[in-house]
Amino acid sequence: MESGGLVEGLRDALRGLGDPERAEQQRAYLKSGIGHLGARVPDMRRCVVEVRRGLGPLPAEEVRALARELWTVPEGASEPVYEFRWAAVELLVQYAKALDAGDLAEVEELLRECGTWALVDPLAVHCAGAVALRDPAAGTVLDRWVGDGDFWLRRSAVLALLPGIRAGRPDTVRLTRYADALVGEREFFLRKALGWVLRELSVRDPRFVRDWLDRHGAAVAPLTRREATRRMDNGER
Template sequence: MTEPPPEAAGALRAEVRALADPSRAGRQRAYLRSGLHHLGVTVPELRGCVTRIRRTLGARPAPEVLALAADLWAAPGPGGGPVYEYRWAAVELLVQYARALDATALGPVEGLLRECRTWALVDPLAVHCAGAVALRDPAAGPVLDRWCADPDFWLRRSALLALLPGIRAGRPDTGRLTRYADALVGEREFFVRKALGWVLRETSVRDPRFVTDWLDRHGSRVAPLTRREAVRRLDTR
């Protein structure tokens, strides 16, 4: 794999560490029920750090981007364990460089998704990285299909959320959405039920008939959580 400039990951980690706030770190860790080490950096702060590094690096090929993300993801904290903000920086880097990636990048992305273990990392990686790739590269479709049937519920959630960029752009993959929604209507996992409702809610903005027809077709099989989310933007029901 192509290596990024050796100083890039270290410089980004140092910039993130300089923003550490121990009191906020404790609140953040409790809110996310996280087992990672937290530094207590805010969203705008971390995003700013990644943006500055990206502007310094300029355009980079996918192998370099993936290598830099892997370096950030694996970097240990003071106690030797993973650091939430380093992993978050890896996700943000992949989001900001999503245009440089194609479906072949979804293999490494899948590896990260399996290790995220929290919606706070899964969701941006699924929507703004995997979803952005899927909107441009049809070869991503079979990867999402496999995720939708994966035993890991974070992968199932990711398959659903990766459909959002197409829905929001007015280019929904209606066939894939139908297959996923039908397959997951009996889902027992909270985070998948919530994601299904979220995707249906976004779909209802442009295609309310699709959502009402799907809800009518499945009736009482639809979990109350999914239905509440799905109808939130509908005028009736």
């Protein structure tokens, strides 16, 4: 099947999962400015899995092209559709092993267009983060993201460190640089992300987290501190 037919077939399947009432709830919850069909995440994931199984292994170039086609506003439509963009993200996640640091340029473009944590986070953690865990060259990309003017890129740089932490291979040198750079951020989504990553690390290395919190003291936002210590006992805090 040509890519256009494949993409349109997946879009039709997602349309069939829609629920207008749920769509309005989703739009309100995500404070979204794009269209919503109201499909449930497990159902959407099942659709993408079926497509991936039918396609089999693909080179990175084809994966990126399919994801971009899904992401683009459909012909005749007046706005992007959340479920189509979610499917594009999920496709990149499921084919993350086919990608390397050079493919993060396309991922970056999508991150800049996401506009919501619900699309940013899986793309940052399970795509960019998965690439960074395998390809050391991705580190220079993340280093650039953490200093970017777009706070979603800064959030993505931090969250991309999660796979390494979960795999028992935390990049504490990079995490220290990122956390030191972001400690004064006022943006909620950055304070939350920093706390989330520190919380994950606290399970394996509570001393690192405690030392970092002590070093920055009152400069650490209450939200960040609360998240960072959520899984630490009173003695470790």
